[in-house]
Amino acid sequence: MKGMTIIVKIISGWVKVLIFLFGIYIILFGHLTPGGGFAGGVILASCYVLLMLAFGREFVEENLPLPLASKLDCVGALAFAVIAILGLVLGGSFFINFLYQKYLPGEALNLISAGTIPLSNLAIGLKVATSLFLVILVLSMFRPDMSGDKKE
Amino acid sequence: MAIFYILLLFIITAAIIAVETKNLLSAVICVGAIGFGASLMFLFLRAPDIAITQIVVEVLGLIILIRVCISRELTFISGPREFFAVVVSVVIIFAIFLAGIKVLETLPAFGTPIFAEVPDAASQTYVEEGLRKTGAANLVASVILDFRAYDTLGEATVLFTAIIGATVILRKKTKKLLEEPDV
Structure with missing residues (x-):
């Protein structure tokens, strides 16, 4: 039997929704309340780590396979770079907040405000979540089979 | 103010125990205690952003370290310390301590912002015109x-490079990854 006892499995099955929702909240409201892309991304990654500890690695790998996580990681990094370069193209300077200054000023303290900052938060959150998930997945896959490799 | 001294005492005690204990698992748990103490300190210094990040990263790192410690068979450190390494560490810590005293002298008093003493500091612009x-x-x-x-x-690039490196280095040993070369 993979994973931990039935108590841990059921409790983590309930709690994972709350943790995931809290991570998304931290990312989305990063420009209004404390938090941001990095903290929210780590919370999302730790939600997957909880599932991995409770249900075993195979369960998580079915849910979010390694190639998909790797691609999401690249998408997050690419989105952040694209936001930076769009600032150069549309606003005239690298990383300028073109959305706030020209197109979508928004109202302060609203969810849709601050231009590119929420978008950057989303990109960073996606990137950090998938990267840390990948670290733990790769480390748990890693088995130092020294006895078999020495003969080669 | 007293809460900071209590937290400081807690952190220093945990650090000394983490260095001195022979059991690797206890040392890892003491490192976690240092992190939680630092997180509480950030919270009392009214820096909730850093407190959230610190506590979340601490939990994740602690889980990984405890997992590594449990899966290893050898969790006890034995044998004497190297004399040269101890001397070098003590000298480096002493140098950092002296430099820290010099740096702390230049900081403004506790609770006053830095642009109260340094005119035209960049932080003044951030606070006044950030919104x-x-x-x-x-x-x-x-x-x-x-x-x-x-x-x-730069931080995102560092993380990205680290993940690429970990994936590339560790996948030679894993059989499942060898079947899917297109990762």
Whole structure:
């Protein structure tokens, strides 16, 4: 039997929704309340780590396979770079907040405000979540089979 | 103010125990205690952004370290310390201590912002015009993603490179990954 006892499995099955929702909240409201892309991304990654500890690695790998996580990681990094370069193209300077200054000023303290900052938060959150998930997945896959490799 | 001294005492005690104990698992748990103490300290210094990040990263790192410690058979450190390494460490810590005293002398008093003493500091612009220039209510977000976005780009690049390195190095040993070369 993979994973931990039935108590841990059921409790983590309930709690994972709350943790995931809290991570998304931290990312989305990063420009209004404390938090941001990095903290929210780590919370999302730790939600997957909880599932991995409770249900075993195979369960998580079915849910979010390694190639998909790797691609999401690249998408997050690419989105952040694209936001930076769009600032150069549309606003005239690298990383300028073109959305706030020209197109979508928004109202302060609203969810849709601050231009590119929420978008950057989303990109960073996606990137950090998938990267840390990948670290733990790769480390748990890693088995130092020294006895078999020495003969080669 | 007393809470800071209590937390400081807690952190220093945990650090000494983490260095001196022979059991690797106890040392890892003491390192976690240091991190939680630091997180509480950030919270009492009214820096909730850093407190959240610190506690979340601490939990994740602690889980990984405990997992590594449990899966290893040899969790006890034995044998004497190297004399040369101890001398070098003590000298480096002493140098950092002396430099720290010099640096702390230049800081303003506890609770006063740095632009009260240094005119035209960059932080004054951030605090006064951050909301008007970026529209973000959270000033930390406006600094790390607008004024100082290059830093964040560099940090993201470092993380990206680290993940690529870990994936490439560790996948030679795993059989499942060898079947899927297109990762």
